[in-house]
Amino acid sequence: MIKLEPELNIQSGTPLLEIINLKKYFPVEGGIIQRILPTQKDYVHAIDDISFTINRGEIFCLVGESGCGKTTTANILVGLEEPTAGSFKWKDNLISYQDLKPKIKDIKSQIVFQNPYSALSPRMRLGDSVLHSLIIHNRVQDKITLKRLKNAFKSEIILFISALFSIFLFIISFMLDASSGFLIAITAALLFTLASGIYVNYSLIQKKKIADPRVLDLFTEVGLSPALQYYFKYPHEVSGGERQRANIARAIILNPELLIADEPTSMLDVSLRAGILDSLKSLQETHNISILFITHDLATARHFGDRISVMYVGKVAEMGSIDSIFKNPLHPYTKALIEAIPTPIPGDKAYNLPKGEVPDAVHPPPGCRYHPRCTYAKFPYCETEEPELRELFPNHYVACHFPLNSI
Amino acid sequence: MTSSILSSARKTQSNDRYYNKALLEIKNLIVEYPVKEGNVRAIDDVSLTLYRGEVLGLVGESGCGKSSLGFTILKLLKGGVIRSGEISFNDINLVTIPEGEMQLLRGPELSMIFQASQNALNPLQKVLNHFIDTLKTHYRWNDESWQKILELLNRLEIPESRLEDYPFQFSGGMQQRIVIALTLILNPKLIIADEPTTALDVLVQARLLEILKEIIKEYDLTVLYITHDLGIVAEITNRVAIMYAGQILEIGDTQTIFQNAAHPYTRALIEAIPNVKDEEKKLLSFIPGHPPDLRNPPLICCFADRCSYSQDICHSKKPQSINLNFENGVQHKVKCFIYDDRYGHLFDQK
Ligand SMILES: Nc1ncnc2c1ncn2[C@@H]1O[C@H](COP(=O)(O)OP(=O)(O)OP(=O)(O)O)[C@@H](O)[C@H]1O
Numbered sequence: 196m197i198k199l200e201p202e203l204n205i206q207s208g209t210p211l212l213e214i215i216n217l218k219k220y221f222p223v224e225g226g227i228i229q230r231i232l233p234t235q236k237d238y239v240h241a242i243d244d245i246s247f248t249i250n251r252g253e254i255f256c257l258v259g260e261s262g263c264g265k266t267t268t269a270n271i272l273v274g275l276e277e278p279t280a281g282s283f284k285w286k287d288n289l290i291s292y293q294d295l296k297p298k299i300k301d302i303k304s305q306i307v308f309q310n311p312y313s314a315l316s317p318r319m320r321l322g323d324s325v326l327h328s329l330i331i332h333n334r335v336q337d338k339i340t341l342k343r344l345k346n347a348f349k350s351e352i353i354l355f356i357s358a359l360f361s362i363f364l365f366i367i368s369f370m371l372d373a374s375s376g377f378l379i380a381i382t383a384a385l386l387f388t389l390a391s392g393i394y395v396n397y398s399l400i401q402k403k404k405i406a407d408p409r410v411l412d413l414f415t416e417v418g419l420s421p422a423l424q425y426y427f428k429y430p431h432e433v434s435g436g437e438r439q440r441a442n443i444a445r446a447i448i449l450n451p452e453l454l455i456a457d458e459p460t461s462m463l464d465v466s467l468r469a470g471i472l473d474s475l476k477s478l479q480e481t482h483n484i485s486i487l488f489i490t491h492d493l494a495t496a497r498h499f500g501d502r503i504s505v506m507y508v509g510k511v512a513e514m515g516s517i518d519s520i521f522k523n524p525l526h527p528y529t530k531a532l533i534e535a536i537p538t539p540i541p542g543d544k545a546y547n548l549p550k551g552e553v554p555d556a557v558h559p560p561p562g563c564r565y566h567p568r569c570t571y572a573k574f575p576y577c578e579t580e581e582p583e584l585r586e587l588f589p590n591h592y593v594a595c596h597f598p599l600n601s602i
Numbered sequence: 603m604t605s606s607i608l609s610s611a612r613k614t615q616s617n618d619r620y621y622n623k624a625l626l627e628i629k630n631l632i633v634e635y636p637v638k639e640g641n642v643r644a645i646d647d648v649s650l651t652l653y654r655g656e657v658l659g660l661v662g663e664s665g666c667g668k669s670s671l672g673f674t675i676l677k678l679l680k681g682g683v684i685r686s687g688e689i690s691f692n693d694i695n696l697v698t699i700p701e702g703e704m705q706l707l708r709g710p711e712l713s714m715i716f717q718a719s720q721n722a723l724n725p726l727q728k729v730l731n732h733f734i735d736t737l738k739t740h741y742r743w744n745d746e747s748w749q750k751i752l753e754l755l756n757r758l759e760i761p762e763s764r765l766e767d768y769p770f771q772f773s774g775g776m777q778q779r780i781v782i783a784l785t786l787i788l789n790p791k792l793i794i795a796d797e798p799t800t801a802l803d804v805l806v807q808a809r810l811l812e813i814l815k816e817i818i819k820e821y822d823l824t825v826l827y828i829t830h831d832l833g834i835v836a837e838i839t840n841r842v843a844i845m846y847a848g849q850i851l852e853i854g855d856t857q858t859i860f861q862n863a864a865h866p867y868t869r870a871l872i873e874a875i876p877n878v879k880d881e882e883k884k885l886l887s888f889i890p891g892h893p894p895d896l897r898n899p900p901l902i903c904c905f906a907d908r909c910s911y912s913q914d915i916c917h918s919k920k921p922q923s924i925n926l927n928f929e930n931g932v933q934h935k936v937k938c939f940i941y942d943d944r945y946g947h948l949f950d951q952k
């Protein structure tokens with residue numbers, strides 16, 4: 196097990212990170228006319244005034260159609276993108292983004308990316324990749340790690356010297372004319388290279404000396420076992436699911452309080468998906484990490500999360516506990532999303548599917564952003580007045596003029 | 603849409619129209635990709651029949667050979683070699699016919715909607731020109747063509763006014779519908795649809811599936827529907843083939859597969875799908891391990907390493923396809939020793 200310094204007074208329901216009125220507009224690169232006349236500048240309203248709270252030790256899901264601003268939110272929270280506006284509360288202290296950033300650097304939050312194939316360095320063994328994230332974050336002051344690194348370095352040196360030595364033997368063998376001496380020297384050189392290679396790469400003793408015990412523990416925990424074997428594999432030698440597990444290990448080893456997972460399973464097959472989610476959940480429980488889980492797959496969110504926020508074109512449409520949202524969706528959009536998921540039951544049919552497509556985030560529709568597609572009530576002010584996010588039931592918020600419980 | 607020019611030519615409506623006349627028959631097909639370290643056996647002894655008017659789902663995990671099978675049927679395999687087997691389409695053997703004749707079949711007879719095919723639209727050409735080009739290359743441009751195009755657009759919910767637009771001006775869902783319209787305009791008998799909705803959002807996907815279902819019925823199409831999503835299969839297909847590591851492990855009626863799956867892999871796959879409409883939240887199950895390497899596969903059951911029922915026999919012999927009998931009379935085949943009379947007793951304890 197990894198040594199943790201758990202804060203003992205953690206209660207569920209205490210906020211870890213509050214996001215307040217977050218906005219992110221990307222300027223649109225216009226044509227020549229727009230460049231000459233800067234007054235006409237257009238913006239992609241990627242995130243347009245959203246607020247939500249991630250509690251300690253919970254899995255908070257962010258769902259919505261492609262382009263609704265999920266990844267942008269994640270990128271802001273890990274410091275890859277600057278917000279246009281917005282403030283943050285970290286453990287009840289109001290801080291600006293500039294103050295949040297060092298917190299992020301201080302590995303309070305970590306990210307697991309959408310694509311497991313590109314997130315690991317192809318030249319590093321899985322174990323080293325994980326260890327490397329400690330090194331990047333200057334977390335290697337402790338003696339054990341330094342010793343391991345020294346051992347790894349030693350084995351590199353052994354390989355290097357043996358290579359030099361065999362080159363030397365080769366040169367000698369070419370200088371010798373006598374055929375018997377030539378053969379002996381070549382054989383010796385080959386044997387020597389082989390032996391040292393085997394010793395460094397395949398000897399269990401050497402591997403155990405090099406492998407970091409924390410990484411090994413973590414590998415077992417995320418389901419990469421036997422850990423020692425996986426430690427020395429390269430990314431191309433393992434499957435997509437195993438790569439994603441290594442990615443998770445790499446984020447967890449920094450002992451974050453908040454883990455941001457951007458579609459960690461959407462590139463994976465169903466048969467592997469549930470396994471990864473399982474590992475994430477048990478990690479979340481043992482280490483008491485909060486997870487911001489981003490997905491477009493409502494079914495996964497339902498089985499995995501505690502609370503959920505449904506986004507539509509940069510806005511929060513509905514937010515609440517998973518159970519109350521799935522049992523009693525209040526926003527027509529949420530209902531449509533739930534209806535639209537193909538179920539594994541032949542003959543099951545979806546009803547009330549909205550027509551049309553996601554509106555362009557550069558010119559979002561006025562009023563309620565969902566009104567052009569909404570199959571339910573169409574009142575004049577759906578088209579003119581933007582609905583506020585209001586709490587209709589305890590901890591269940593909806594931004595709709597005519598929520599479904601009123602119809 | 604009440605009367606349809608396209609469907610008038612081939613209209614045979616009756617409920618038991620399926621499973622009478624075979625349109626496409628594949629027998630013992632083996633396809634390999636030669637690579638440095640050996641041969642990747644992407645299709646391993648596949649036999650499959652497509653009947654006129656049915657929608658057959660081809661399901662499997664990434665890399666199991668679904669697209670390769672589609673490409674093989676169209677003879678568009680890049681880098682792959684047909685090692686043995688037979689593909690007969692309307693009694694024409696597609697494996698042996700010359701490329702010139704195959705070109706005449708591709709489009710008007712059999713056609714494919716490619717994975718992420720939106721990208722195949724020419725960005726420099728208006729949508730209308732795509733239609734005209736497609737018809738002209740196959741010498742199908744005539745007086746009725748114009749009406750055909752409008753009818754199809756109407757059917758696929760693309761406004762007529764947008765014919766003069768360029769592909770990039772459309773959303774992903776619309777581009778996908780344009781590609782489908784371009785396929786249908788030639789009136790093909792068989793369509794191979796390779797994950798036509800995977801790149802799309804749930805809502806757009808659900809709408810497109812609805813439209814596809816209506817069109818398949820109305821135009822009496824025969825479709826091989828390739829997907830990894832069993833939810834879509836449940837919605838749109840009549841029969842399903844479950845593919846794993848280049849082999850078809852189970853094939854049968856969709857209803858039967860979902861309620862009474864025979865192969866341990868099919869069962870595990872069905873259990874791993876989350877269902878939002880379940881009353882109770884339940885823990886998802888998954889299949890430990892990962893699919894085998896397709897390079898030079900050993901002669902054993904390809905699923906044995908991950909199977910919770912596997913016995914010694916599974917690791918030493920390759921199972922043959924076995925016919926199962928279900929009440930509805932639809933042919934159901936499974937490749938698993940559990941159902942083999944000679945070996946079934948080995949599994950009794952489980
Ligand atoms: N760097 C950028 N410059 C301009 N526009 C951007 C940029 N990054 C994102 N956007 C736009 O912001 C919107 C939100 O994008 P984002 O990537 O957050 O969506 P998402 O919800 O993660 O979608 P997906 O499910 O497809 O990953 C989109 O319209 C996108 O085109």
Ligand SMILES: Nc1ncnc2c1ncn2[C@@H]1O[C@H](COP(=O)(O)OP(=O)(O)OP(=O)(O)O)[C@@H](O)[C@H]1O
Pocket residue numbers: 635636637642644662663664665666667668669670671680681682717830896
């Ligand atoms: N040109 C090629 N050369 C070598 N191997 C190939 C080639 N094309 C495909 N393969 C291999 O053949 C196998 C089957 O590939 P195929 O594309 O048919 O899978 P698929 O079932 O369509 O997967 P996906 O769901 O990811 O599209 C894979 O293991 C793939 O790596």
Ligand SMILES: [Mg+2]
Pocket residue numbers: 265266267309
């Ligand atoms: Mg994203």
Ligand SMILES: [Mg+2]
Pocket residue numbers: 668669670717796
């Ligand atoms: Mg494919």
